[in-house]
Amino acid sequence: MRQRRFLPSQSQLLALEAVVRRGSVTAAAEDLHLTQSTVSRLIQSLEAQLGRELFTRQRKKLIPTDAALTYQRDISRALDMIQRASMSLVTNPGGGVLSLAVLPTLATRWLGPRLGGFLGSHPGISVNIATRIEKFSFETEIFDAAIYFGNPDWPGARSFKLFDERVTACASAEFLERNPVSEPADVAALQLLQLETRQTGWDDWFAGQNATFTGATGMLMDQFSMMIQAAISGLGIALLPDYLARTEISENRLVPILKPAVPTSGAYWLIWPGEKDNYAPIIAFRDWLAREVARDRNM
Structure with a gap:
């Protein structure tokens, strides 16, 4: 049984979240389309229910305590989950929903153009996509799965290997x-564009050229899309995954340098939490990805 004391009303939680997020009762009241006095009463009733002061009062201003800031972050995630679940129920009452975190450029350049095929063959599944660059915890984020580059070492997660990464230097x-x-x-004497999440990329490329390397000098970026534009603009040499390099080369936007498609120390993986092993949308998506990767391999 859930204890009602620790299950405040949605109105109370929305008031807390808005006051902390906006920094004042007045702004929170505007967001919630309530009066200031109503928002204040909701905060007071929440504090009374929890038996804990969440704000200090200074000249009619509410200053959140450290505990309130932590509570607000957790409540905000919970409200997001409730909203997303409700939206999924309304938009797709008869099928499953797959909430997916994907690397930004992989999402737009590799997954996006193919996704229509998955949706067409699985009309009962809705896919929600957001971009993530770094690892995250499935316990604190509202994702069912992620497509990630690196090693499949997420605690408590299952993994399916998509493909190894091969890189081509382009300018x-x-x-x-x-x-x-x-x-x-x-090449070593020029400006070498670098990606934050591929710290050993240029080391791998030079090793693939049977050459030694002492360290890259050049701009540091967090997305391949930025690196591509920088290289096109003549700011340096980009080190691109082969699925990106092939596109840029075929469109005459960039020119390959020396030996192409050099293997690196990393791969692309589909990752999902162990408790969702039997979740039908993940199984369908994993099987579809396997077919897409096999088709690419045979081209």
Whole structure:
């Protein structure tokens, strides 16, 4: 049995979340379309129910305590989960929902163009997508699965390998006219664009060229899309996963340098929490991804 004392009303929780988020009762009241006095009463009743002061009062202002800030973060996540569950029920009452975290450029350049095929063959499943770059906890985020680069070492999670990463160094034709490259040593002397989550990328590339490397000099970025645009603009040499490099090269936006498709120390994985092993949308999505990867491998 759930204890009602620890299950405040939605009105109370919305009031708390809004006051902390907006920084004042007045702003919270505007957000919630309530009067200031109503919001104040909701906060007071929440404190009375929990038996804990959540705010200090200073000249009619409410200053959240450290405990209130932590409570608000947890409540905000819970409200988001309730909202998403309700939206899913309304928009797809007869099927499952797959909430997926995906790397930004992989989502737009690899998964996005294919996703219509999955939805077409699984009309009862709705897919919600958000981008994430770093690892996260399935216990605190509202995702069913994630597509991630690295190693499948998430605690308590299951994994399915999609494909190994191979990288190609690319630059604009204009950049290479100014900076001719005929061997790895020429590359090492230039501006090498780097990705925050691929700290060993250039080491792997130089190793694949049978060359030594002492460290990259160049701009540090957090997304491949930014790196591609920087390389096209002549700001340096981009080190791109092969599925991206092939597209940019075929469209004559970038030119490959030396040996292409060099293996790196990492792979792309589908990750999901162990308790969702039997969740039908994950099983369907995993099987579909396996077919897509096999088709790419045979092309």
